[in-house]
Amino acid sequence: MADKDIKIIQEQASGAPKESVVTPTANSGLGFDASKDPVAIPAVSQPEAEAGTSTELRSWSPERVGQAIAALGNTPEMVLQYSKAGNITATAGGATTITLTGTPTIGAVASNLWTVPSTGLYGLYFRASFSALSYASGPHMFIWIKRNGSNYVASGIALPPTGQSFAMAEFVMLSLTAAQTIGFAIENSLNANQTSNSFEFTVTKIA
Numbered sequence: 001m002a003d004k005d006i007k008i009i010q011e012q013a014s015g016a017p018k019e020s021v022v023t024p025t026a027n028s029g030l031g032f033d034a035s036k037d038p039v040a041i042p043a044v045s046q047p048e049a050e051a052g053t054s055t056e057l058r059s060w061s062p063e064r065v066g067q068a069i070a071a072l073g074n075t076p077e078m079v080l081q082y083s084k085a086g087n088i089t090a091t092a093g094g095a096t097t098i099t100l101t102g103t104p105t106i107g108a109v110a111s112n113l114w115t116v117p118s119t120g121l122y123g124l125y126f127r128a129s130f131s132a133l134s135y136a137s138g139p140h141m142f143i144w145i146k147r148n149g150s151n152y153v154a155s156g157i158a159l160p161p162t163g164q165s166f167a168m169a170e171f172v173m174l175s176l177t178a179a180q181t182i183g184f185a186i187e188n189s190l191n192a193n194q195t196s197n198s199f200e201f202t203v204t205k206i207a
Helices: 046-051 062-072
Strands: 006-011 017-022 077-092 094-097 122-132 143-149 150-156 165-178 181-186 194-205
Touching: 046 062, 077 094, 077 181, 094 194, 122 143, 143 165, 150 165, 181 194
Parallel strands: none
Antiparallel strands: 006 017, 077 194, 094 181, 122 165, 122 194, 143 150, 143 181
C-alpha cells in the first residue's frame, strides 16, 4: 500500500466489513468499485407502504410516502349511526334503559347495546328530544352512557318551564376496547313520567 493510497472499509450486506484500497490519481475523482459496494436498498412496495408494518430497511419515493400518509392517516370514520323515532318513556324517579330497536343506518346494535368493533378513541354523540315537558318538582333529568352495563358518564340539562319541548345532547370522547359494550339510560328524578319523541346516537372512530 503506497503512502497516498486510501484504505476504505465498507460494511457488506452480510454485515461483515470488507477493506478496499483506492489510489487517487491526478485529475480524477475518488471512486469505488461497484462490485465492492453494499447491496442497494430495495424500494418499498405500495402494499408495504400502505400497511406500515414492515421492519425491513427500504428506500422511499415521494409517491410511496404520499400513499402511506393517505392509508395510515387518522381519518375519522363513522362506525354507528342510529336514530329512533317514536316515544321513549322515562319513568319518574329512576333510570329507564333506552331500547335500541331496528337497523341503524351504519353499523349494528343487538340486545339494546352497541359493541365496540376495535380498540381506539371514539367520539360518541347522543341526542334525545322531548315534547310537552310535565313536572311539578324534581332536581334533574339526564342521559347516562352505560359501559359494560354500568353507568359511566352523564349529560344533564337545565329544565325549561313545564309544557315546553326540549332536547338533551352531548358529545364525549372515550378510549374504548373491543371487549366493551355501550348502552344508554334516561334518569328521570322528576315527579312525573316524561316522553321522548326521538333519540339519535352516532359513534365516530377518531384514532
